[in-house]
Amino acid sequence: MSAPALSVLACTLLGAGGGVCLVLALTFQSERAGSAGEAAALAGMAQSVGYLVAAAGPLLLGILHTTTSSWTLPLVVLIVLGVAMAGAGYGADRDRRVR
Numbered sequence: 001m002s003a004p005a006l007s008v009l010a011c012t013l014l015g016a017g018g019g020v021c022l023v024l025a026l027t028f029q030s031e032r033a034g035s036a037g038e039a040a041a042l043a044g045m046a047q048s049v050g051y052l053v054a055a056a057g058p059l060l061l062g063i064l065h066t067t068t069s070s071w072t073l074p075l076v077v078l079i080v081l082g083v084a085m086a087g088a089g090y091g092a093d094r095d096r097r098v099r
Contacts, residue, residue: 014078021085021089025046029042029043029046030043061078
């Protein structure tokens with residue numbers, strides 16, 4: 001927002017960060033389950049919620065951009081969601097099993 005000339009770098013980092021987060025999320029699912037059945041149940045729940053949110057995100061940010069006629073608020077929303085995702089990832093890194 002403050003340095004539009006760096007938008008290509010920002011988009012590259014957002015894309016790479018999204019890819020890394022997907023790989024980590026899939027890894028956490030398999031590491032936290034105690035059996036194959038638990039892994040399947042955990043993966044089904046996490047992926048169905050995750051893909052639903054991922055599908056709605058671009059639409060909602062586009063509506064927000066159209067409503068405000070600016071990219072400032074959609075970018076602030078992305079920053080807030082990125083911080084929340086980092087917090088959730090930090091919490092998911094705890095060494096424990098999900099049942």
